[in-house]
Amino acid sequence: MNKFILFIALLFPITFYAQEDIRPSGDKKESGTFSLGVRNTFSTFGATENLGVGFGGQFRIRVSNRINTEWFADFINEDIDGLATRNDYHIGWSVMIYPFKTKAKLVPYVLAGHCFDYTKVRTTYNIYTSNPPQTVSRLSSATQVGLGTHINLSEIVDISLSSQYMMHLGSDVHAEVHEHNGLKEIHIAKEGHSGFSLEGHLLFTLSVNFKIAQLW
Amino acid sequence: MVKKALVIVLVFCGMNLFSQTSDIVVKEGLLRFQGTIGMGKSTDRNENNIFLHGNLEYFIHSFLTTRGDTYFFLENEENSLDVNHQLFAGMAYHFSKKSNFVPYIGIQPGLAATRYNGTTKTETTPLVSAVAGFNYFAAKWFHLFIDARFVSGKHLSNLPPYPINEIRLSFGLGFNIVTKKNK
Numbered sequence: 001m002n003k004f005i006l007f008i009a010l011l012f013p014i015t016f017y018a019q020e021d022i023r024p025s026g027d028k029k030e031s032g033t034f035s036l037g038v039r040n041t042f043s044t045f046g047a048t049e050n051l052g053v054g055f056g057g058q059f060r061i062r063v064s065n066r067i068n069t070e071w072f073a074d075f076i077n078e079d080i081d082g083l084a085t086r087n088d089y090h091i092g093w094s095v096m097i098y099p100f101k102t103k104a105k106l107v108p109y110v111l112a113g114h115c116f117d118y119t120k121v122r123t124t125y126n127i128y129t130s131n132p133p134q135t136v137s138r139l140s141s142a143t144q145v146g147l148g149t150h151i152n153l154s155e156i157v158d159i160s161l162s163s164q165y166m167m168h169l170g171s172d173v174h175a176e177v178h179e180h181n182g183l184k185e186i187h188i189a190k191e192g193h194s195g196f197s198l199e200g201h202l203l204f205t206l207s208v209n210f211k212i213a214q215l216w
Numbered sequence: 217m218v219k220k221a222l223v224i225v226l227v228f229c230g231m232n233l234f235s236q237t238s239d240i241v242v243k244e245g246l247l248r249f250q251g252t253i254g255m256g257k258s259t260d261r262n263e264n265n266i267f268l269h270g271n272l273e274y275f276i277h278s279f280l281t282t283r284g285d286t287y288f289f290l291e292n293e294e295n296s297l298d299v300n301h302q303l304f305a306g307m308a309y310h311f312s313k314k315s316n317f318v319p320y321i322g323i324q325p326g327l328a329a330t331r332y333n334g335t336t337k338t339e340t341t342p343l344v345s346a347v348a349g350f351n352y353f354a355a356k357w358f359h360l361f362i363d364a365r366f367v368s369g370k371h372l373s374n375l376p377p378y379p380i381n382e383i384r385l386s387f388g389l390g391f392n393i394v395t396k397k398n399k
Contacts, residue, residue: 038305040325040344053369055327055342075327077342077372085372125374133374157280157307159323208307208323210282 030102032216035060037160037209041074043088046201048175052078052088058207060096061215068096070111081177082124083186089118094144094164107150115142115166121173121188136190140170144203160207167200241316241353245396246275248351250361252388254287259381265300266290269386271363273308274395281308285324285347285365287384291333296378297371299331299338304345316353322346330371330380341380343369353392362387 036059043052054076062068071093078086092115100108120137146164153159172191177184254269267290273283282305289300308322326343349363363386371378 038325053342053344055325075342079370079372079377082377122374124376154277154280156276
């Protein structure tokens with residue numbers, strides 16, 4: 001929770017740049033560009049404190065000089081201490097707002113959006129505990145907010161780096177690692193049957209994007 | 217394998233001296249492709265991998281390309297995985313604009329289809345990878361290349377996790393086609 005409050009606090013200075021009269025403006029219209037790209041997403045600071053590595057893709061439709069939209073899909077794999085595997089499938093969209101100059105090598109942006117996801121946690125076969133493999137899954141929706149920057153390599157190609165905090169609303173897949181007789185064991189369970197629960201994680205994304213069409 | 221790679225790289229470095237020419241092949245719109253053998257060395261264990269490596273690359277500008285790579289895994293006796301086919305997509309930045317000897321670096325996210333030897337379920341594994349190498353465009357239609365790649369990923373299943381981090385090397389003869397008229 002503290003991480004989330006810190007993250008929101010960091011976003012406040014952006015309001016100073018949101019005043020229309022102090023925004024720098026580009027001289028060329030950029031709305032209508034359609035970009036296609038691939039990405040690696042790294043999931044961190046989740047409930048299990050492990051690193052998830054993902055592959056995905058996205059397309060962008062720029063609706064104005066200052067506003068872009070990103071539509072993405074990710075598949076993220078996470079090893080939970082060698083005891084279980086977590087798979088996350090994300091599909092969603094983000095609106096990207098450019099508070100600064102848009103014609104530059106580095107173009108920072110703020111993003112916010114929604115996501116739908118499917119999560120599956122499978123325990124691995126353990127010869128010491130001889131527990132049968134167990135699988136738990138859930139569907140949930142999420143909302144995300146974050147910061148990022150485009151690194152424009154040319155007018156057509158950019159690399160984008162972003163970090164976003166994603167908060168999931170739905171039943172929680174809880175994985176808890178504990179020691180029993182000197183051996184690590186994992187307990188997984190689906191929680192929140194009777195109500196909603198929140199679960200968040202910090203995502204870092206590195207993407208390569210190609211502007212391939214001018215839609216309008 | 218590292219020594220062999222160093223020898224090959226040193227031999228090719230000499231080409232830089234001969235590649236100063238006014239007839240620059242690399243221009244916007246160039247399409248290059250190749251099929252070769254790739255050798256991989258695991259960074260986590262004493263294990264070597266062999267692949268059939270195919271690559272397609274398009275020059276959006278003379279210095280930037282979009283490229284896709286496929287690696288078809290050829291299992292050998294020392295492998296713990298019997299399926300490890302990989303697919304990558306991304307971009308590369310090419311350094312030289314005045315020479316046909318063109319070094320490059322790039323990033324390519326990827327996916328692998330992986331399966332433990334002796335099991336039946338094939339898993340999908342996300343991959344992070346970076347490439348570096350060079351092409352020597354000896355003629356309008358073909359080039360020589362050396363391509364090195366670092367791949368990072370982890371095969372996850374209902375058995376213990378299995379890292380597939382690897383340093384990979386491919387080299388050989390590639391082909392290039394000019395798809396746009398010179399301005």
